[in-house]
Amino acid sequence: ETGVTQSPTHLIKTRGQQVTLRCSSQSGHNTVSWYQQALGQGPQFIFQYYREEENGRGNFPPRFSGLQFPNYSSELNVNALELDDSALYLCASSLLVGGAGEQYFGPGTRLTVT
Amino acid sequence: AQSVAQPEDQVNVAEGNPLTVKCTYSVSGNPYLFWYVQYPNRGLQFLLKYITGDNLVKGSYGFEAEFNKSQTSFHLKKPSALVSDSALYFCAVRGVRQGNLIFGKGTKLSVKP
Numbered sequence: 001e002t003g004v005t006q007s008p009t010h011l012i013k014t015r016g017q018q019v020t021l022r023c024s025s026q027s028g029h030n031t032v033s034w035y036q037q038a039l040g041q042g043p044q045f046i047f048q049y050y051r052e053e054e055n056g057r058g059n060f061p062p063r064f065s066g067l068q069f070p071n072y073s074s075e076l077n078v079n080a081l082e083l084d085d086s087a088l089y090l091c092a093s094s095l096l097v098g099g100a101g102e103q104y105f106g107p108g109t110r111l112t113v114t
Numbered sequence: 115a116q117s118v119a120q121p122e123d124q125v126n127v128a129e130g131n132p133l134t135v136k137c138t139y140s141v142s143g144n145p146y147l148f149w150y151v152q153y154p155n156r157g158l159q160f161l162l163k164y165i166t167g168d169n170l171v172k173g174s175y176g177f178e179a180e181f182n183k184s185q186t187s188f189h190l191k192k193p194s195a196l197v198s199d200s201a202l203y204f205c206a207v208r209g210v211r212q213g214n215l216i217f218g219k220g221t222k223l224s225v226k227p
Binding site: 004006031033035040041042043044045048055056058090092100102103104105106107108110 | 146148150155156157158159160163165204206208209213214215216217218219220
């Protein structure tokens with residue numbers, strides 16, 4: 001059983017640019033959630049995808065968007081990058097939407113916006 | 115609104131001593147509570163969860179957590195700390211509508227030899 005993987009590991013972008021982060025969910029998991037973890041903070045929920053549809057969203061602007069593919073892998077896209085977007089972006093997969101199932105996290109992508 | 119609070123930014127423990135990392139929660143309805151650990155430059159690793167039933171939940175790496183409904187707490191414990199337990203620990207509660215996790219700000223655990 002493979003765990004959650006994310007790419008790239010690190011990324012440096014300039015303010016105003018666009019970025020795409022990728023996530024492969026754990027085998028058999030059909031739900032993917034994305035979180036932003038700023039330095040010294042707990043992860044903040046961005047959105048969740050279930051069966052290729054957005055299933056919920058946190059307090060993030062529309063320039064944060066995503067996709068989920070038929071194989072349940074996912075992308076996070078951020079347009080018009082701002083300095084405050086610098087953070088660790090975590091992807092988590094789970095078998096069920098909501099409920100009692102735990103989420104399994106990938107190692108994250110460290111994004112630096114200069 | 116659902117929320118969790120971790121009142122301690124850092125907990126220092128000597129190796130071999132028991133450790134406790136505190137968490138309190140605020141939810142509407144029955145809580146689904148989780149503990150995760152994060153090592154430097156790594157993602158979060160699941161330790162344990164409380165859904166229902168026994169108030170003492172056992173998890174990975176010898177950790178356990180005690181659910182206390184009257185005190186709305188879910189403290190993480192370990193009888194004998196190891197230096198390798200040094201990490202950042204997060205308490206989380208499941209969101210009601212969306213099933214996302216709502217995290218506390220984290221507690222840094224430092225175990226000294």
